[in-house]
Structure formats: C-alpha cells, structure tokens
Amino acid sequence: MDITGNTVFIPGATSGIGLALALALRERGNTVIVGGRRTELLERIAAEHPGVETVRIDTADATSIAEASKDVLARYPQTNVLITMAGVMRAEDWHRPESFLASAEDTVTTNVLGPIRLIAAFVEHFQTLPDATIMTVSSGLAFTPLKITPSYNSSKAAIHMLSETLRLQLADTSVQVLELEPPSVQTDLMPGQAENEHAMPLAEYVAEVMSIIETQPDAREIQVERVKFLRYGEARGDYDQVVAMLNAEDPHGK
Template sequence: MNISGNTIFIPGATSGIGLALALALRAKGNTVVVGGRRAEALARIASEHPGIDTVRVDVADAASIDAAAKEVLARHPELNVLVAMAGIMQVEDWHRPESFLASAEQVVTTNVLGPIRLIGAFVEHLQTRPDATIVTVSSGLAFTPLKATPSYNASKAAIHMLSESIRLQLADTTVKVLELEPPSVRTGLMPGQEDNEHAMPLDEFIAEVVELIETRPEAKEIQVERVKFLRYGEARGDYDQVVATLNATDPHGK
C-alpha cells in the first residue's frame, strides 16, 4: 500500500485507533472517509477536521453497510482502500452460557461478519482500480489468548486466517490484502485501557504504523515491535510463557 495518493474508507473510525489512523493518513496526502454509528461524533469530526468526509454506518447491520457503500462510492468513485477497522471487545465468563452467549454473538457479528460484509460491499469496485488495498485489522490476541476475552480472541484469529485466504484468492487482481496486527493500545476499547501502563500509547502506535506503511509498501502484515512478543511466541518456542505473561500482567486477564 502506498502511503499517499489514496482515497480511503475507514468505518469504525470515530475514536481510538481508527480516528488516529484516519488523521495520520489524511496528513500524508490521502482523501479519507470516516464511518461510524454516532451522528454526533461524525459531525464533530467533520467540524474539527475539514477535508475529512463522513458517512454513517453500523457494521453490525448488513443493510447499513450496503447503504454506506453506495453513499461512499457515489461521492468517491476513485476509492481504492478499505480499512475494515470496526471491532468490539468484551469480558466473558464461559462457565455459564448466560454469561457469554449474547456477548459472543455480538462480537462475532461485529468483528467477523462486519469485515466480511464490508469486503463484500466493496470488493468488486476495488478490482476496477489500478492499485487497491483491503486492510484488515486483527490483533496480537489472534496469536496469544487473553483469558478474559475468548470471543474477541477467536474473532481476531478468524480475521487473520481470512486475510491469509483472500490474499491468495485476490492475487490475480489489482487488490492487495494488508493485515494490521495491533498490540494492546491505549484506547477506550476496554474499560481502563486508556490508562493501562502495559498498553502502547496511541500516538506511538500510529507513528510506527505509518512509518511501516511508508517504508514497506509491499508488506502483507503491519506489525509494530510491541506486537511481535504475542505474534511469534509459537514460532520462537516460548508460547506457554507468552500466554502466562500476558495473562499475569493484563488487568483483564485475571
């Protein structure tokens, strides 16, 4: 993916990593469209950041995704990058079904079906562009599980394998598949995460991500140094130690 000259749609970007990435990519000379559920948040972004377009979209709702895709492509037919950013993370107790079933269904609908539906809404258009990219967003927890969030871990593992698979299928097109694999980052994804000393500061994470995109335009995965501890535990042969360390230090792992 080239760092500039793109037209990019980032749903789930009204806060956290999504918004920070949108602003950083805008600063690099891209046209950026931000999507989200909350109209007031979108209005605030449009007011505070002139030049960034916004569209309302609920990635847990198939009809909303279809409507947003039509709106985005009508206004930005040159769109060539989709960042499937939206996701939720919830603590679950799998000892009792009433403690996890509703949460698990919500997580899978948002984190797995959401990106699948987004890609489905844009993939034909992206194949018409001379240079296009689908950016998926997995997690370090796709490779090392956090005890407290089983469905989130599983959803991100699914996104990793989805990315690997569609990259193979789309190899005969102009569409690249780039997987972003964040570590824990100081955002509002989970209660207390913004102040978690074990999480990576958001500005540092975004700066490293942008640098990696800029210096490695042909990369298949974007991995900041912090995530490699989780990403490569099995390859290094210290997977059990990585699992124990993660769950001993993360406030949600107890």
C-alpha cells in the first residue's frame, strides 16, 4: 500500500485508532472519508479537521452499509482504500447464556458481518482500479485469548482467517489485502482502557503503523513490535505462558 495519494474510506473512525489513523493518513496527502454512526461526532470532526470528509454509517446495519457505501462511491469514485475499522469489545461471562448471548450476537454482527458487508460493497469497484487496498482490523487477541472477551477474541480470529483467504482469492486482481493487528492500545474500546498502563499509547501506536506502511509496502500483516508477543506465542513455543501472562496482568485488551 502506498502511503500517499489514496482516497481512503474508514468506517468506525470517529474516535480511537480509526480517527488517529485517519488524521495521520490525511497528513500524508491522502483524501480521507471518516464514517460513523453519531452525526454530532462527524460534524465535530469535519469542523476540527478541515479536509476530512464524513459519511454516516452504522456498520451493524446491512442497509446502512449498502446506502453509505453507494454514497461514498458516488461522491468519491476514486476511492481505492477501505479500512474496516469499526468494532466492539465487551466483557462477557459465559456461565449463563442470559448474560452473554445478546452481547455475543452484537459482537459478531459488528466485528464479522460488518467487514464482510463492507468488503462486498467495494470489492467489485476495487477490481476496476489499477491499485486498491482492503485493510481489515483483527487484534493480538485473535492469536492469544483474553479470558473476559470470548466473542471479541473469536470475531478477530475470524477476521484473521478471512484476511488470509481473501488474499489468496484476490491474488489475481489489483486488490491488496492487509491485516492490521493492534495490541492493547489506549483507547475507549473498553472502560478504563484509555488509562491502562499496560496498553500502548495511541499516538505511539499510529506512528509505528504509519512507519510500517511506509517502509514495508509489501507487508501483509501490519504488526507493531508490541503485538508480536501475542501473535507468535504458539510459533515460539511459549503460548501457555503468554496466555497466563496476558490474563494475569491485563484486565483489558484489544
């Protein structure tokens, strides 16, 4: 993926990693369209960051995805990068179905069906372009589970395998498939995570991501150094220790 000269649509970018990445990409000379559910946040972003475009989208709603994607392609037909940023992360107790089932269903709808529907809305258009990128967003927790977030872990593992498979299927096209794999980052994804001393500072995370994209244009998985502890535990042979350390030290995670 080139670091500049793109038109980038990032649904789920009204805060956290999504917004920080959107602003960093804008600074590098990309046209950036931020998507989100809350109109007041979109209006604030447009006012505070002139040049950042906005569109309302609810990535848990199939109709909203279809309508917003059609709007983006009509207004910005040069769109060549989709970053499926939107996601939810919730603590769940699976001892009793009444305490987790609704949360699990919402998580799968947002974290798995949302990206699938977004990719479906853009993939044909992307294949008509000389160069396009789909960037999915999984997590270090796709590879090492955090005990309190089973549905989130599972949804991100699904995104990892989806990314791997799409890369194989689209290898005969102009579409590059990247997978962003964050560690725990200081955002509001879960209560208290923004203040979590074990989490990576947001600005530091996005700066490292941008450096990887710039210096490793052929990278398939965008991994900052911190996430490799989670990503490669099984390959290193210390998976059990990594699981134990993660669940002993970090009450939150991404």
